[in-house]
Amino acid sequence: MAILELTEACKTYRIVQRQDGISGALKNLFVPRYRDIQAVKRISFAIEAGEMVGFIGPNGAGKSTTIKLLTGVLVPTSGRVQVLGLSPFKDRKRYVGRIGVVFGQRTQLWWDLPVSDTFDLLRKIYGVPPQTYRRNLELFDDILGLADFRHQLARQLSLGQRMRADIAAALLHDPELVFLDEPTIGLDIVAKDKIRGFMQHINAERGVTMLLTSHDMQDMERTCQRVIVIDKGALLYDGSVSGLASLSGSRRSLIVDFNVHTRCEPISGTELIQENALRARFSFDRGSMQVHELVSQVAKKYDIADMTIEEPSIESVVKTIFSAQQARL
Amino acid sequence: MKKSTPERTCSMNPVALYFAYGSLSLKALFAFRIDAVLRTLAVFVREFASVIVVYLILQRFPDLGGWNMNEVLFLFSFLFLTYAIMIALFTGFRDFDMIVNSGKLDLLLIRPRGTMFQLMAYNSDYLATLGHGAVGITLLVWSAQAVGIVWNPARVAFLLLTLVSGVLIQGAIFVAFSCLSLWFGKSGNVFRALYRNSRKIAGYPLSIFPDAVRSIVLYIMPFAFVNYFPAAWLLGKTDGFWPGLPFLSWLIGPLLFALAYVLWRFSLLRYSSTGH
Numbered sequence: 001m002a003i004l005e006l007t008e009a010c011k012t013y014r015i016v017q018r019q020d021g022i023s024g025a026l027k028n029l030f031v032p033r034y035r036d037i038q039a040v041k042r043i044s045f046a047i048e049a050g051e052m053v054g055f056i057g058p059n060g061a062g063k064s065t066t067i068k069l070l071t072g073v074l075v076p077t078s079g080r081v082q083v084l085g086l087s088p089f090k091d092r093k094r095y096v097g098r099i100g101v102v103f104g105q106r107t108q109l110w111w112d113l114p115v116s117d118t119f120d121l122l123r124k125i126y127g128v129p130p131q132t133y134r135r136n137l138e139l140f141d142d143i144l145g146l147a148d149f150r151h152q153l154a155r156q157l158s159l160g161q162r163m164r165a166d167i168a169a170a171l172l173h174d175p176e177l178v179f180l181d182e183p184t185i186g187l188d189i190v191a192k193d194k195i196r197g198f199m200q201h202i203n204a205e206r207g208v209t210m211l212l213t214s215h216d217m218q219d220m221e222r223t224c225q226r227v228i229v230i231d232k233g234a235l236l237y238d239g240s241v242s243g244l245a246s247l248s249g250s251r252r253s254l255i256v257d258f259n260v261h262t263r264c265e266p267i268s269g270t271e272l273i274q275e276n277a278l279r280a281r282f283s284f285d286r287g288s289m290q291v292h293e294l295v296s297q298v299a300k301k302y303d304i305a306d307m308t309i310e311e312p313s314i315e316s317v318v319k320t321i322f323s324a325q326q327a328r329l
Numbered sequence: 330m331k332k333s334t335p336e337r338t339c340s341m342n343p344v345a346l347y348f349a350y351g352s353l354s355l356k357a358l359f360a361f362r363i364d365a366v367l368r369t370l371a372v373f374v375r376e377f378a379s380v381i382v383v384y385l386i387l388q389r390f391p392d393l394g395g396w397n398m399n400e401v402l403f404l405f406s407f408l409f410l411t412y413a414i415m416i417a418l419f420t421g422f423r424d425f426d427m428i429v430n431s432g433k434l435d436l437l438l439i440r441p442r443g444t445m446f447q448l449m450a451y452n453s454d455y456l457a458t459l460g461h462g463a464v465g466i467t468l469l470v471w472s473a474q475a476v477g478i479v480w481n482p483a484r485v486a487f488l489l490l491t492l493v494s495g496v497l498i499q500g501a502i503f504v505a506f507s508c509l510s511l512w513f514g515k516s517g518n519v520f521r522a523l524y525r526n527s528r529k530i531a532g533y534p535l536s537i538f539p540d541a542v543r544s545i546v547l548y549i550m551p552f553a554f555v556n557y558f559p560a561a562w563l564l565g566k567t568d569g570f571w572p573g574l575p576f577l578s579w580l581i582g583p584l585l586f587a588l589a590y591v592l593w594r595f596s597l598l599r600y601s602s603t604g605h
């Protein structure tokens with residue numbers, strides 16, 4: 001049964017056009033000029049209990065706006081939002097006690113206080129029973145390594161530590177459903193991996209339903225079974241991660257830097273683009289070529305300084321899906 | 330689903346939670362002890378300087394609409410005392426535009442507690458309370474003695490009720506300003522100026538002003554009910570107004586605050602967050 005349903009949801013921001021000067025200030029007050037921004041246009045999807053769903057799209061696509069509609073922060077302009085059998089904004093207090101929210105861009109930690117003080121206050125706000133609280137802290141210490149910095153002031157944390165603490169803060173009260181808006185933004189690979197692992201653990205072990213946004217395709221591939229893609233406020237794709245990969249061509253590139261001037265020979269299953277004497281790019285399909293196979297073949301033949309794998313960017317994925325749909329019409 | 334909804338057995342009552350917030354606010358403020366002490370002192374000196382200016386002006390006009398200097402200082406003390414308490418409760422509404430712009434309001438909305446409650450509880454500016462409170466108590470004690478007020482139980486009760494109502498009147502004004510910000514975009518500066526200037530007018534007996542000025546502190550920013558009418562009653566002055574007005578003050582505060590609360594609940598649905 002779906003625990004989250006979005007039906008033809010729309011959100012239009014109405015922003016006041018500022019007018020300058022004293023007469024402008026008066027006009028702002030009495031005859032304000034407005035401009036409408038349609039951030040979300042008739043989006044519908046449903047999520048089942050226990051699912052882990054990725055939500056992607058380029059900048060300004062409307063991801064954060066959708067998350068705010070789902071968390072009761074914003075009131076939809078039209079359409080229906082129904083989560084856990086409640087209306088997020090109408091039943092706000094009852095509803096938000098059962099969900100967890102992480103806004104990766106801003107912290108919910110009390111800036112001038114140790115992390116543990118924020119946790120303790122959250123325990124009181126949500127009325128978390130002591131044994132639940134203790135059990136959760138232990139788990140967070142284990143997987144997120146919070147014990148190292150739980151007594152440090154929030155403003156003294158590194159970005160990665162802060163994000164881990166923020167994610168823990170959103171999960172202290174055992175929410176059934178968790179929304180994460182860019183939980184890996186600005187983090188390095190190691191920190192990202194830690195957070196991905198934690199999200200997977202919570203989803204798998206506790207059956208917590210999750211919806212997360214990201215600009216990193218890897219976040220989706222590593223953690224989610226299902227992705228929803230939006231662009232310019234409209235839904236583009238809703239389906240499996242592998243389906244998205246096949247739709248978007250899923251071409252990766254292996255970029256090889258050589259120590260000496262090298263002319264490469266083509267390798268079957270890849271497309272070779274020699275960029276110059278010191279760098280080559282092998283573009284390949286993830287279905288027909290394994291990365292480690294390609295890497296070992298290349299490493300055996302040439303004198304290599306460095307190799308990197310380039311994933312398709314969200315922008316290129318969106319572009320391919322979009323043109324595929326245009327072609328079908 | 331593997332997990333059932335946990336029992337919410339330990340939900341804390343709002344008063345206890347308010348104090349939990351309060352002690353954290355204090356802890357955060359006094360994490361920088363020297364800074365906190367200096368800032369409190371700065372508030373005290375700034376506010377006391379404004380009193381001294383009035384004092385100097387009054388020396389030239391020994392009789393201001395029938396009020397002598399001590400009586401005017403008594404009038405003044407109400408403004409400081411009510412502000413001191415009000416600011417401890419309504420800092421979140423004073424800083425509302427900033428809280429919206431920084432996206433903090435989103436974070437309050439995802440907590441299972443009232444939004445107004447959280448704005449009242451979170452990050453209270455207790456330094457302002459200390460600064461204004463010290464000025465207010467100094468003025469009250471000193472001027473009441475100079476004027477020779479005898480503090481019987483009726484007068485003490487009158488004073489306390491007046492202070493409660495005065496806090497609610499100004500709280501209602503702050504809440505209403507925040508609602509206007511939700512409707513018209515950031516408008517804090519315009520209203521802060523209106524509030525501050527009305528408060529300046531309220532430092533003097535209403536009887537010296539022409540009708541137009543009077544109506545500002547009667548109908549627009551009803552400061553007259555915060556200090557003028559109650560102080561006049563305690564000083565035994567009638568100044569020619571209807572003698573029921575000092576007692577009406579007690580009603581005005583709760584009434585305005587109830588109105589502001591309704592407006593708040595309604596305006597919050599217009600909230601449109603920030604773009605990140």
Ligand SMILES: Nc1ncnc2c1ncn2[C@@H]1O[C@H](COP(=O)(O)OP(=O)(O)OP(=O)(O)O)[C@@H](O)[C@H]1O
Pocket residue numbers: 013014015037038039057058059060061062063064065066601602603604605
């Ligand atoms: N509070 C707001 N007021 C007015 N317009 C807004 C507001 N928030 C977002 N917008 C606009 O709505 C559109 C969608 O923004 P949104 O933040 O939902 O995108 P996003 O997909 O989260 O983008 P990003 O990947 O950059 O975070 C954008 O055009 C943005 O400028």
Ligand SMILES: [Mg+2]
Pocket residue numbers: 063064065181605
């Ligand atoms: Mg966003």
